[in-house]
Amino acid sequence: MGESLLDKLGWRKYIGQETPSYTGETVLARDIRRYALAIDDLNPIYFDENAAKKGKYGGLTAPLGYVSWAIGVPGGEKSVKELGEDGLATFVGVPEFPNTWELGWVRGGEELEFFKPVYVGDQVTVTGNIVDMSEKDGRSGKMIFVTSLFTYKNQKGETLAKHRVTMIATPRKES
Amino acid sequence: MNNQIFYEDVVEGQEIPVLEKQVxxxxxxxxxxxxxxxxxxxFDYPFATQRRGLPNVVAPGNMAGDYYVQLLSDWAGERGxxxxxxxxxxxxMTPGDILACGGKIISKYIQEGKGYVELELWIKNQNNINCVPGKAIVELPLKGLKKA
Known part of the structure; x- marks a missing residue:
C-alpha cells in the first residue's frame, strides 16, 4: 500500500460530518406515474387513485425506491455549461469535499430501510452524515469508499426511510 | 387479495417466483x-464506450433497487x-438484457409478534451473471397470533 490518498486529499476529518439538509418540492401524481412507468412497475396503486384508496396504503404512493429521488436533485438543476463534461453536477452520496470531482465516482452499494411510503402531496426532507471512509488498492489503482447515512422524513416529521450509500471513488484516467 | 402469502407458508431454502425485467x-x-x-x-453511446470503456450505455444502478422493490412488494402482498x-x-445492466430477478429465503424469525423472512437476492442477466446481488428483510403476516 503506497501513500494514502485519503490523507493526501485531507478528507479523513470529514468522517462524522453532517451532509446538507434538503427539502424537496411537493411530490406530484405525475412524478410517481412517470417513475413507475420508467421502472415498468404497473401496479395500479401508483397510477389509479381509486385503486390506491382500496390498496394497502389508502392513497397514491410512490414505489418505495422513489424516496431518495423525492427530494429532487439538490444542486443538480444546472445549465449545460455548468454541468461537468460527463453530465454530472452532484449526486446523492457523493460528498461535497474539496477536490471531489477530481475523482471518478461510482456507486458501490446501498441499503434502504423502509418505514412508510411517499404519498402524493408529501414534501420530503433529507438529513445525513458521513459515517465511514476507507481506501484500498484495487486492480487499477487506489479506491476510496465513502459511506453516508441519510434519513428521509415527510412534512409531518415521520421517518420514511433510512438510506446507507457507499460510493467508490477512483482517480480519473484521461483517455 | 386471495393469494396472500403468510409467514407460516414459507420455509428456509425456498425460492420466490422470478420477476423478469427487460432494460x-x-x-x-x-x-x-x-x-x-x-x-x-x-444515454451517450460514444461517450460510454469510447471515453469510459463501457460495453454499451448502462442502466442507472438504482433501477436494480426498483426491480427488487417490485419483486418483493408483489410477493409480500397486501398484508406484507x-x-x-x-x-x-x-x-x-445494459439495454437488451433480459433480467431474472429472484430470491431465496435464508432465514425466518418472529420478533415482537411479527413474522420476518430474510432473503438472498439476485438479478441475473442472459449470461447468468448476477449483476446486482442483494439481501432483503420482508415482513409477512402471521396466520395465528402465536407468541414468539
Whole structure:
C-alpha cells in the first residue's frame, strides 16, 4: 500500500460530518406515474387513485425506491455549461469535499430501510452524515469508499426511510 | 387479495417466483428524465464506450433497487411489507438484457409478534451473471397470533 490518498486529499476529518439538509418540492401524481412507468412497475396503486384508496396504503404512493429521488436533485438543476463534461453536477452520496470531482465516482452499494411510503402531496426532507471512509488498492489503482447515512422524513416529521450509500471513488484516467 | 402469502407458508431454502425485467434505452430515458439524471454513461453511446470503456450505455444502478422493490412488494402482498433492502453493484445492466430477478429465503424469525423472512437476492442477466446481488428483510403476516 503506497501513500494514502485519503490523507493526501485531507478528507479523513470529514468522517462524522453532517451532509446538507434538503427539502424537496411537493411530490406530484405525475412524478410517481412517470417513475413507475420508467421502472415498468404497473401496479395500479401508483397510477389509479381509486385503486390506491382500496390498496394497502389508502392513497397514491410512490414505489418505495422513489424516496431518495423525492427530494429532487439538490444542486443538480444546472445549465449545460455548468454541468461537468460527463453530465454530472452532484449526486446523492457523493460528498461535497474539496477536490471531489477530481475523482471518478461510482456507486458501490446501498441499503434502504423502509418505514412508510411517499404519498402524493408529501414534501420530503433529507438529513445525513458521513459515517465511514476507507481506501484500498484495487486492480487499477487506489479506491476510496465513502459511506453516508441519510434519513428521509415527510412534512409531518415521520421517518420514511433510512438510506446507507457507499460510493467508490477512483482517480480519473484521461483517455 | 386471495393469494396472500403468510409467514407460516414459507420455509428456509425456498425460492420466490422470478420477476423478469427487460432494460431498454426507452426505459433508461424515462428514468433519467423523470429523476433529472444527466450522467452521460446512461444515454451517450460514444461517450460510454469510447471515453469510459463501457460495453454499451448502462442502466442507472438504482433501477436494480426498483426491480427488487417490485419483486418483493408483489410477493409480500397486501398484508406484507418490504422492510429492508441492501444491494451491491457488481456488473452493469445494459439495454437488451433480459433480467431474472429472484430470491431465496435464508432465514425466518418472529420478533415482537411479527413474522420476518430474510432473503438472498439476485438479478441475473442472459449470461447468468448476477449483476446486482442483494439481501432483503420482508415482513409477512402471521396466520395465528402465536407468541414468539
Amino acid at each position: 431498454t434505452t426507452v426505459n433508461i430515458l424515462m428514468y433519467l428524465s423523470t429523476v433529472w439524471l444527466m450522467d452521460r454513461i446512461h 411489507e418490504l422492510r429492508k433492502l441492501s444491494i451491491q453493484f457488481r456488473s452493469f
